[in-house]
Amino acid sequence: MGKTIAEKILSQKSGKDAKAGDIVIADLDFVMGQDGTSPLAIKAFAEMRATKVFDPARVAMVIDHSSPSPLEGVSELHRQMRVFADKQGINFYDIGDGVCHQLMPEQGHIIPGDLVIGADSHTCTYGAINAFSTGVGSTDLAAGLIAGKLWFKVPEAFKFVLNGILPAGVFSKDLILYLIGDVTADGATYMAAEYGGEAIDALSVEQRFTISNMAIEMGAKCGLMEADEKTVNWVKAHSQKEFATVKADDDAIYARVKEYDVSTLEPQVAKPHTVDNVSPVSQVAGTPIQQGVIGTCTNGRIEDLRIAAGILKGRKIDRHTRLIVAPASRQVMLQAMREGLLEIFVEAGAAVVTPGCGPCVGTHNGVPSDGENVISTANRNFKGRMGNNKAFIYLGSPATVAASVLFGKITDPREFVK
Amino acid sequence: MELKGRVHKFGDDINTDYIISGRHKFKTLDMKELAKHVMEDLDPDFYAKVAKGDFIVGGRNFGCGSSREQAPLAIINADISAVVAKSFARIFYRNCINTGLPVIECDTDQIDEGDELQIDLQAGVLHNRTKGIDIKIAPLPSVMLQILSEGGLIEHFKKYGTFNFN
Incomplete structure (x- = not known):
């Protein structure tokens, strides 16, 4: 056998x-x-x-x-x-x-x-x-x-x-x-x-x-x-x-x-407050977003940062929205620095923070306020996960997060990806 | 081991962030302090309501999410005597056995908030005194039964210095 x-x-x-x-x-x-x-x-x-x-x-x-x-x-x-x-x-x-x-x-x-x-x-x-x-x-x-x-x-x-x-x-x-x-x-x-x-x-x-x-x-x-x-x-x-x-x-x-068969898959978003509460991005597009997070063990690698930077390059995030970028490691951060990605993030209006888990696990580095919506590249959206049980967490790809923070609302990233 | 107490009922997919939030668990190893925040995000008054020996009863996939062992430890330190659920997430289940918290897998549809339960772990029977019914509980694998009966994995290692299963 x-x-x-x-x-x-x-x-x-x-x-x-x-x-x-x-x-x-x-x-x-x-x-x-x-x-x-x-x-x-x-x-x-x-x-x-x-x-x-x-x-x-x-x-x-x-x-x-x-x-x-x-x-x-x-x-x-x-x-x-x-x-x-x-x-x-x-x-x-x-x-x-x-x-x-x-x-x-x-x-x-x-x-x-x-x-x-x-x-x-x-x-x-x-x-x-x-x-x-x-x-x-x-x-x-x-x-x-x-x-x-x-x-x-x-x-x-x-x-x-x-x-x-x-x-x-x-x-x-x-x-x-x-x-x-x-x-x-x-x-x-x-x-x-x-x-x-x-x-x-x-x-x-x-x-x-x-x-x-x-x-x-x-x-x-x-x-x-x-x-x-x-x-x-x-x-x-x-x-x-x-x-x-x-x-x-x-x-x-x-x-x-x-x-x-994945050949017709749309970008997907997990909605509050469980990871299996998933919709195609088209069904949640337009949901207002106050904070985006790019990073974590799920999506903080150099390719993820390149994808996000490709969308944010030469653009500014919505003025009522924040963006936190946490590269997954010192090496990733150095590489992103060498490739000019960190400059793109900072120019776009992001806060680039120390490589680590902070924003995802609610310890520090970006706890949302009551009633706020966050879109994150992390892996969990449980109530209270990011340190506030009155906030709402959506999960998506680095491209979806980057496109969403440009407009302050959940946005289909496909038109921005070359 | 016979356990008696009242039920605090929760739903499906109770994750370990709900059991003890990351807001609290990274700060301290003082489990008595963490116990005050058990289930806080779902029920801010939970800790105040628990009487010694009470049970947490859930639905499917209890303890999903993070591997934090502070979850069973905070439950133990809140004086909960066992967790009863239809099914458990695997890391939480292991952590409970390792820390000496009995976990009981059975149908929980006929258990409601406030019910009085009596559980005989050896006999494998859960008696709902309020409703006057017996509910069959799934047996623990022998390895887990041994760790639990020895008082947890720390006690097992103190005794044998390594894994030593019958």
Whole structure:
């Protein structure tokens, strides 16, 4: 009987013939925590009476959620992380370095075939480069730091076959929003989503990250893709590690398979207050917007910034609308600087802020006021998500956000995309 | 373990941002303080209403969203004894077991706000005292049952130093 990508990786890492439904204890290739989850893990690590992490080279901690610190309470938690990182000799990324899910692949920590846990729900992002990566809480993180292993229930798989090529002005963000709207927020709960087909093949690796990033928004445990030449080249450009890619068997068993034709897809927008509340942009066009956000682990990469800058170049955002741009990492910010993209954003009227998660998670850097509408490239629009439970959050692609802030209302970006 | 208390009923897709908002959770590891803000965005008076041992009851996909373990910890520190829902999001479910908060999967259509419940985890039965009915609960995987019965994953690691399942 054939195996899915998830079954193959979990078999390899557990030394067992792992099938959906089995429980296995598997070796971890990489373990990551951020500043919202690491302090509790450090506390649990001490309570578990551990003194050393299993392998400092396979561990990273990142300060990105409240970065730089907006409050003294946060500063103290950051201090605890720095002390732990120094003592353990682990990889450590401080303020300004970037968002954890950008840094892990960009800095070469993650390679195809890896088994990765991260104490952040969007750890599923690295599925785009063929790694089984999944989000855990702080106590599982502590256990992983100590043992270098974790127990897993081998997930069933949900295969998305995406036929056709996305039209101009329609991006991977629109595609994943559409899929989440279709299968709903718990449509793939506890499953390994596998995304494939010619639409995926045609996307750049950067665009693919956006899809895997949002697998959790359909409840999935991971969002896997097979590796092609683009994946291999991308990983080789970022990592020195040797790797072998993992392909599903032709006779692999899927709990569910859905096929889509994406060639006529419109730009999509998720409406307040759930990610699966999705409409084509034409149905929400004209909704007034007071703030736009471009960035986050979903859409803060250099290609995203190029798309947004392409629309904003030589234009000014609406005078009653704000725009916040947070590049996903220091490297992305430097590249955007070199290409003149930051100049375009600043000239257009945007506030360019430190690489990090701030605006998306409501810690700082752009909390909306009561009754305001925000359009963001982030992955969540829950009530209160951005720090105010009386604000309304819409989600869209970088192009949709850029076009919308020009007019102060939700705008179809297609006429602005060459 | 037998649990008794009153029901605080919520709907489908209760995410961990609603359980404990990012506004609060990044600031402190003081869970007693975070507990005061549990469910605040959905019901500002929630914390004041809870009596020791009460239950949170939800619909489908309870605990979806962020991996924050502050969510189960804040629920525990608000003196809630268990969360009952039709289905749970996977990270939240694991976090509850790891922190020692019982999570009960069953049909919640016949459980309403204010109902009195009695739950026998060993026997796998939820008794709705207000309505006089028994509701069958889905069994926990053995690994999770062991972690929960040992008081959570920290206690498991204190005892064995690594994963050690029966």
